[in-house]
Amino acid sequence: MSGxxxxxxxxVPTAAARTKGLRKVYRGTVAVDNVDLVVPTxxxxxxxxxxxxxxxxxxxxxxGLVTPTAGEVELLGQRMPDGAALALPQVGALVEGxxxxxxxxxxxxxxxxxxxxxxxxxxxxxxxxxxxLERVGLSGAAGRRFRGYSLGMKQRLGLAAALxxxxxxxxxxxxxNGLDPAGTRxxxxxxxxxxxxxxxxxxxxxxLAEVEATCTHVAVLNQGTVVAQGELSSLLEAGSAxxxxxxxxxxxxxxxxxxxxxxxxAVPEGVRVDLTATTAPAVVEVLVRAGVPVHEVRRQRTGLxxxxxxxxxxxxxxxxxxxxxxxTEDAR
Amino acid sequence: xxxxxxxxxxxxxxLVVRRAPLGRVxxxxxxxxxxxxxxxxxxxxxxxxxxxxGIGIAIATASGxxxxxxxxxxxxxxxxxxxxxFALSVAVVMLLPLTGAMLAADALAGESSHGxxxxxxxxxVGRGRLLAVKAFGVASVTLLAVVLMAVTGMITGVLLLGGDxxxxxxxxxxxxxxxxxxxxxxxxxxxxxxxxxxxxALAVSAFTDHPLIVVVVTLGLVIVSGxxxxxxxxxxxxxxxxxxxxxxxGEIVRDPISWSPLIDGxxxxxxxxxxxxxxxxxxxxxxxx
Numbered sequence: 001m002s003g004x005x006x007x008x009x010x011x012v013p014t015a016a017a018r019t020k021g022l023r024k025v026y027r028g029t030v031a032v033d034n035v036d037l038v039v040p041t042x043x044x045x046x047x048x049x050x051x052x053x054x055x056x057x058x059x060x061x062x063x064g065l066v067t068p069t070a071g072e073v074e075l076l077g078q079r080m081p082d083g084a085a086l087a088l089p090q091v092g093a094l095v096e097g098x099x100x101x102x103x104x105x106x107x108x109x110x111x112x113x114x115x116x117x118x119x120x121x122x123x124x125x126x127x128x129x130x131x132x133l134e135r136v137g138l139s140g141a142a143g144r145r146f147r148g149y150s151l152g153m154k155q156r157l158g159l160a161a162a163l164x165x166x167x168x169x170x171x172x173x174x175x176x177n178g179l180d181p182a183g184t185r186x187x188x189x190x191x192x193x194x195x196x197x198x199x200x201x202x203x204x205x206x207x208l209a210e211v212e213a214t215c216t217h218v219a220v221l222n223q224g225t226v227v228a229q230g231e232l233s234s235l236l237e238a239g240s241a242x243x244x245x246x247x248x249x250x251x252x253x254x255x256x257x258x259x260x261x262x263x264x265x266a267v268p269e270g271v272r273v274d275l276t277a278t279t280a281p282a283v284v285e286v287l288v289r290a291g292v293p294v295h296e297v298r299r300q301r302t303g304l305x306x307x308x309x310x311x312x313x314x315x316x317x318x319x320x321x322x323x324x325x326x327x328t329e330d331a332r
Numbered sequence: 333x334x335x336x337x338x339x340x341x342x343x344x345x346x347l348v349v350r351r352a353p354l355g356r357v358x359x360x361x362x363x364x365x366x367x368x369x370x371x372x373x374x375x376x377x378x379x380x381x382x383x384x385x386g387i388g389i390a391i392a393t394a395s396g397x398x399x400x401x402x403x404x405x406x407x408x409x410x411x412x413x414x415x416x417x418f419a420l421s422v423a424v425v426m427l428l429p430l431t432g433a434m435l436a437a438d439a440l441a442g443e444s445s446h447g448x449x450x451x452x453x454x455x456x457v458g459r460g461r462l463l464a465v466k467a468f469g470v471a472s473v474t475l476l477a478v479v480l481m482a483v484t485g486m487i488t489g490v491l492l493l494g495g496d497x498x499x500x501x502x503x504x505x506x507x508x509x510x511x512x513x514x515x516x517x518x519x520x521x522x523x524x525x526x527x528x529x530x531x532x533a534l535a536v537s538a539f540t541d542h543p544l545i546v547v548v549v550t551l552g553l554v555i556v557s558g559x560x561x562x563x564x565x566x567x568x569x570x571x572x573x574x575x576x577x578x579x580x581x582g583e584i585v586r587d588p589i590s591w592s593p594l595i596d597g598x599x600x601x602x603x604x605x606x607x608x609x610x611x612x613x614x615x616x617x618x619x620x621x
Contacts, residue, residue: 060620060621063454063621064453064456064621065450065453065454065620065621066620066621067618067620084456084458085349085351085456085458086349088454088455088456089350089455089456091454093454095450095454096447096450097447098447099446099447099448099449099450099451100446100447100448100451101364101368101446101448102446103367103368103369104364104367108367111360112360112363112364113451113452113455115352115356115357115359115360116352116357116360116451116452116455116457117352117455118350118351118352118455118456119350120352122353122356161451
């Protein structure tokens with residue numbers, strides 16, 4: 001129990017979860033290597049990565065389901081997997097697809113998992129199960145057998161199980177798998193609600209727009225290592241910021257801007273203006289003064305997709321150096 | 333121990349180890365196992381076994397056939413209270429081990445392949461505790477199966493074959509109350525033997541995600557035991573074989589009971605349970621969820 005004493009020094013965790021030098025080898029295959037992940041308390045961290053990049057393995061080690069080959073995991077201030085009994089009651093998770101009994105109804109399945117929840121008093125179980133079903137929109141199908149559920153309904157039930165108890169930390173592994181657009185929106189709302197309530201959320205997803213829409217922080221995994229992590233805004237801003245102007249008078253616009261020493265060039269969609277040295281209102285003012293009909297102006301960010309592609313597809317040295325700058329800038 | 337240490341260090345509510353009440357988790361486990369269609373079908377079929385046997389023996393008796401072969405089968409004619417013991421002595425050889433193996437296979441391997449084991453580990457139900465809960469589920473339902481067979485056996489026996497007492501293999505006659513006691517001894521003894529195999533099955537179940545493997549390995553063990561015990565040159569190995577214990581069921585219908593083979597059988601079952609349980613426990617501690 002000396003481990004617990006050591007943890008006593010860090011009773012208030014600054015990060016909801018933290019890993020250091022995490023490594024997992026499955027029968028000679030390195031699934032995860034040297035992962036240093038930080039999930040700041042209160043953040044919604046999107047974990048991105050191509051298939052097989054180690055997202056789920058990292059999550060499983062975070063939850064103490066798998067023992068790391070090397071490295072440390074801290075969850076809500078507890079060393080995992082030894083501190084599982086202390087940390088996990090505060091953690092709700094949907095990992096690797098929802099696991100339920102096919103022959104039980106949705107409600108019975110939740111009742112079963114609720115019975116194992118340490119933080120639920122026996123008298124509160126029916127209420128908590130009802131509320132969780134309501135929250136994911138499954139009240140109507142609660143009496144049906146899980147076997148007959150659609151993929152989306154199964155996913156919702158998994159989410160309901162993760163939200164049975166108010167949690168400090170919620171882990172959602174590919175939560176929008178199999179959901180229709182409406183379901184995806186609902187998940188987004190649920191994540192936003194959790195965030196508003198101060199819950200830390202870790203979402204792994206391959207849907208980039210998803211992460212961009214819901215997350216405050218991003219960690220990108222590739223080939224078992226974290227290639228970038230930090231606040232979403234700073235990771236995105238790290239790329240050059242552009243303004244895209246739609247106008248029929250492309251030449252006029254470019255000339256007007258260049259006259260004012262604002263870098264601009266014609267692109268198929270209109271005019272792309274570099275915002276490094278100026279601001280959007282200034283650009284619009286220049287264009288309007290020059291009599292350019294402006295149909296639409298929008299800020300063109302690097303976009304998570306570009307970032308993701310850069311981080312995961314190209315691993316040349318130049319790109320890696322680029323990454324270092326990204327990460328350093330973020331740390332500032 | 334953990335809870336105390338945590339309280340000393342943290343002193344806050346969040347640092348105290350809290351667990352779901354054990355009774356609640358055990359009830360939930362039983363409810364789940366007893367709602368699994370496979371379990372219900374299995375229990376139903378096992379309950380029917382003594383009924384079918386009783387009907388068969390009643391027909392044979394009515395047509396005046398002399399009991400050939402099994403001495404105990406011959407004894408059951410007109411001796412209803414013996415039917416449950418006879419039925420259990422037959423079922424312990426294959427049907428009940430199969431049931432125990434199936435339950436143990438579903439308990440860990442099956443749940444792991446469904447992802448429900450992961451859900452329990454994340455609740456969290458501690459790993460040792462989870463194994464205890466699973467073992468409890470398997471043990472309760474196998475006991476239920478044995479009791480069910482005894483009950484349907486007694487009802488069928490008394491109704492179809494008659495007899496207000498029990499004629500023992502030693503030729504004496506026991507009053508109804510004592511006959512009931514002999515049935516109870518059989519239930520306990522047979523349940524112990526099934527638990528022994530179920531413990532081995534649970535150990536196998538802790539190593540795999542495929543329930544079928546558990547059933548195959550367990551039945552393989554039963555068959556290999558049977559073959560080994562049939563080879564006279566290998567008599568020295570008999571004391572460790574599961575099948576040796578099953579032969580002792582016949583001792584229960586003697587008057588007076590010779591306890592020594594029954595006690596040996598019970599101890600052998602206890603050894604199997606200890607070994608199976610230990611292996612399952614050590615595997616559960618490191619098993620990937």
